[in-house]
Amino acid sequence: MRSIVLFALGLIGFPALALTNVDLYQTQVVLDQSVDKPDAQARIEGMEQVIVRASGMQDSVSNPVVQKALKQSAQYIAQISYGQLDDQQTLKMKFNAPQINGLLSQAQLPTWPAQRANILVWLVEETQSQRAIAWEHTNSAALKQMKVQATERGLPLTIPVGDFDDVTGINISDLWGGFALPVGQASQRYPADAVLVVRASNNNVRWTLYDQAPKTIGITRQAPLSGSNNGADAADKMINQISDYYAKQSSVVVASESSESVKVRFTSLDNAVDFFVLERKLQQLNSVASLDILKIQGNQVTFLVHLLATPSEFEQQVTRMREATPIVVEVQPTIVPAQPEPLAQAGDVSDLTAEQTLPQIIEQAPAVVAPEPMLMFEWQGGKYAAPTPTEPVKEAPAETDVLETDIDA
Numbered sequence: 001m002r003s004i005v006l007f008a009l010g011l012i013g014f015p016a017l018a019l020t021n022v023d024l025y026q027t028q029v030v031l032d033q034s035v036d037k038p039d040a041q042a043r044i045e046g047m048e049q050v051i052v053r054a055s056g057m058q059d060s061v062s063n064p065v066v067q068k069a070l071k072q073s074a075q076y077i078a079q080i081s082y083g084q085l086d087d088q089q090t091l092k093m094k095f096n097a098p099q100i101n102g103l104l105s106q107a108q109l110p111t112w113p114a115q116r117a118n119i120l121v122w123l124v125e126e127t128q129s130q131r132a133i134a135w136e137h138t139n140s141a142a143l144k145q146m147k148v149q150a151t152e153r154g155l156p157l158t159i160p161v162g163d164f165d166d167v168t169g170i171n172i173s174d175l176w177g178g179f180a181l182p183v184g185q186a187s188q189r190y191p192a193d194a195v196l197v198v199r200a201s202n203n204n205v206r207w208t209l210y211d212q213a214p215k216t217i218g219i220t221r222q223a224p225l226s227g228s229n230n231g232a233d234a235a236d237k238m239i240n241q242i243s244d245y246y247a248k249q250s251s252v253v254v255a256s257e258s259s260e261s262v263k264v265r266f267t268s269l270d271n272a273v274d275f276f277v278l279e280r281k282l283q284q285l286n287s288v289a290s291l292d293i294l295k296i297q298g299n300q301v302t303f304l305v306h307l308l309a310t311p312s313e314f315e316q317q318v319t320r321m322r323e324a325t326p327i328v329v330e331v332q333p334t335i336v337p338a339q340p341e342p343l344a345q346a347g348d349v350s351d352l353t354a355e356q357t358l359p360q361i362i363e364q365a366p367a368v369v370a371p372e373p374m375l376m377f378e379w380q381g382g383k384y385a386a387p388t389p390t391e392p393v394k395e396a397p398a399e400t401d402v403l404e405t406d407i408d409a
Contacts, residue, residue, distance in 0.1 A: 019115045019116065019117065019118065019193065020115075020116055020117075020118045020156035021114050021115055022053075022114050022115075022116050022154045022156060023114075024050065024053050024054045024097070024100075024114050024154055025050055025054070025078075025094060025095040025096070025097050025100060026092075026093070026094045026095075027046045027049045027050055027092075027093055027095075028046075028083060028085060028090045028091070028092045028093070029042040029045045029046045029049075029090060029091050029093070030042075030085060030088045030089070030090050031088070031089045031090060031091055039091060040073075042090075042091040042093075043073040043074060043077065043091070043093065044070050044073050046073075046091065046093040046095070047069075047070055047073045047076060047093075047095065048061045048070065049152060050095050050100060051066060051100065051103070051104070051109075052152070052153070053112075053152070053153060053154035054100055054101070054104060054111060054112060054154075055104055055109045055110055055111065055112060055247075055251070056110060056112035056153075056154075056243065056244070056246075056247025056248075056250075056251050057109065057110065057247065058240065058244075060104075060107075060109050063107045063109060064107075065103070065106055065107035065289045065290065065308070066103065066107050066109070068286045068288075068289070068308055069103050069308050071286055072286060072308065072309065075099075075309070076095050076096055076099045076100060076103070077093055077094070077095055077096070078094050078095060078096045079092075079093070079094040080092065080093050080094075102260075103289075103308070106289035106290060106306055106308065107289065108253060109253070110247070110251035110252060110253050111251060111252055111253070112154070112246075112247045112250055112251045113250055113251075113252075114154075116154065116155065116156055116246065116250070117156070117193035117194055117211075117246055118156045118157075118158055118191065118192050118193050118194075119155065119156065119157055119158065119192060119193070119194045119195070119196050119209075119242070120158045120160070120187050120190050120192035120194070120195045120196065120214070121146070121157050121158065121159055121160075121196045121198065122160065122170070122175050122183065122186075122187075122195070122196070122197045122198065123140070123142065123143055123146070123159075123198045123200065124172055124175045124176055124197075124198065124199050124200070125140060125142060125200045125201075126176075126199070126200065126201040131172050131176060132172070133160070133162070133170075133172060133175070134159070135159065135160055135161060135162025135166070136159040136160065136161050136162060137161075137162065138162070142198075142200050142205075142235050143159065145235040145236065146198075146235045146238075146239055149235065149236045149239040149240070150239050150243075153239060153240065153243035154243075155239060155242065155243045155246070158190055158192055160190070165189060166186070169185070169186040169189075170182060170183070170186035175197055175199070176199055178197070178208060179218075180210070180217050180218035180224070181217070181218030181219070182218075183195060183197060183210070183217055183218070184210070184214050184215065184216070184217025184218045184219070185214075185218075187214035187217070188214045188215050190214070192213075192214055193213070194209060194210060194211045194212065195209075195210040195214055195217060196208070196209050196210075196242070197209075197210075198238070200234075200235075203230055203231055203232055203234055204228065204229075204230050204234065205228065205229045205230075205234040205235060205237075205238055206226075206227075206228045207226065207227055207228070207229075207238050207242075208224050208225070208226045209224055209225040209226070209242060209245075210222075210224045211224070211225060225245065227241060229241075260306070260307045260310075260311070261304055261305060261306045261307060262304075262305050262307060262311040262314060262373070262374075262375060263294065263302060263303070263304055263305075263373070263374040263375070264302070264303050264305055264318070264374065264375040264376075264377065265300060265301070265302045265303075265374055265375070265376050265377070266278060266300065266301055266303075266324070266377050266378070266379045267299060267300045267327070267376070267377070267378050267379065268299055268378050268379050268380065269299045269300065269301060269379050269381075270299060270381075273381075274379060274381040275296075275301060277323075277381055278301070278323075278379055278381070279291065281321060281323075282303065282305065282318075285314070285317050285318070286308065286309070286317070287307055287308055287309035287310075287313050287314040287317050288305055288306070288307065288308065288314065289306040289307060289308045290305075290306045291303050291304070291305055291306070292304040292305075292306070302374075311375075315375055318375070318377060323379055323380050323381045324377040324378070324379060324380075325377060325378045325380060326375075326376070326377055327376035327377060327378055328376075329376050
């Protein structure tokens with residue numbers, strides 16, 4: 001009986017085993033010795049790959065917040081070493097996962113979870129003489145290109161091994177003709193969440209994605225996704241389209257409240273021009289991800305600054321601005337007086353002992369609340385004062401004596 005229960009639990013949990021945990025934060029970049037700083041360039045390229053893989057968006061590296069962070073790529077690396085790939089020296093990097101996720105949060109970019117659907121790929125290549133299935137051990141340029149691009153996007157692929165069961169379990173005509181039921185039956189031996197059938201001929205790729213468990217392909221009425229791509233990068237385009245599809249399904253945007261932030265107050269803002277100049281200069285700092293305006297009162301403004309660096313580094317960058325002068329303010333802790341509690345209700349005093357009737361408020365110390373840290377700066381932006389409108393200059397009279405008369409008058 002116990003074995004039957006364990007077997008049933010195994011069947012229930014089997015579909016979840018198909019999901020693959022993708023390593024999003026580790027990458028390897030070939031060093032370009034033709035540039036001045038190959039290591040720095042490789043760190044930027046590696047961080048770009050990790051951000052695209054973790055966010056699921058190819059254009060995520062063009063985000064302004066990400067662009068700032070790329071200039072400080074070394075701060076996001078947890079491990080780094082040198083390696084070899086095809087007789088070329090490479091830089092192996094492992095980025096800090098919480099920092100990358102925090103960066104995506106600050107940039108308001110989505111996060112594609114590491115648990116991703118595993119896709120079984122049936123690739124049929126057509127030449128002038130024959131059609132053949134590309135197995136795991138097949139030396140196929142199209143298959144290699146698909147694997148490389150899938151690694152870049154973090155899309156898990158499984159290629160059939162091509163053993164006796166595979167060879168006898170599926171016909172090339174079934175794959176090429178798009179017959180769903182045989183495809184589903186031949187795919188059930190693999191722990192896959194979806195099945196991708198690709199038909200490649202020269203530089204043309206036609207594909208069909210069955211986004212369902214193999215055992216339901218050809219049985220349910222769920223319609224597959226299909227597409228076609230042309231050109232030398234047809235395989236890359238196909239992988240990008242499928243990656244975008246799954247990323248859109250599973251990605252979430254995490255709120256940025258958890259990012260490291262600091263409050264900063266600026267005084268002596270004489271006009272609106274000063275405010276907008278200050279806001280623009282703060283947004284341009286590499287240590288700043290975004291700004292929130294907390295309070296505007298008189299000639300003072302208080303910001304909540306979401307940081308890409310430490311608060312001390314942000315303070316140093318603001319101090320180097322010629323318009324900002326630090327203000328040292330000694331903030332006294334707030335003392336909250338303790339509130340006495342009634343010892344007993346009226347009429348119950350006779351039941352209390354002498355010790356219990358003593359005023360307990362003497363023993364209660366007032367609560368001390370530590371002040372919230374805040375940076376203070378004085379803004380000296382007088383030259384940014386808004387221009388005052390002037391009246392048009394009138395032409396001088398032609399006769400001098402008339403001008404003198406007007407002046408005397």
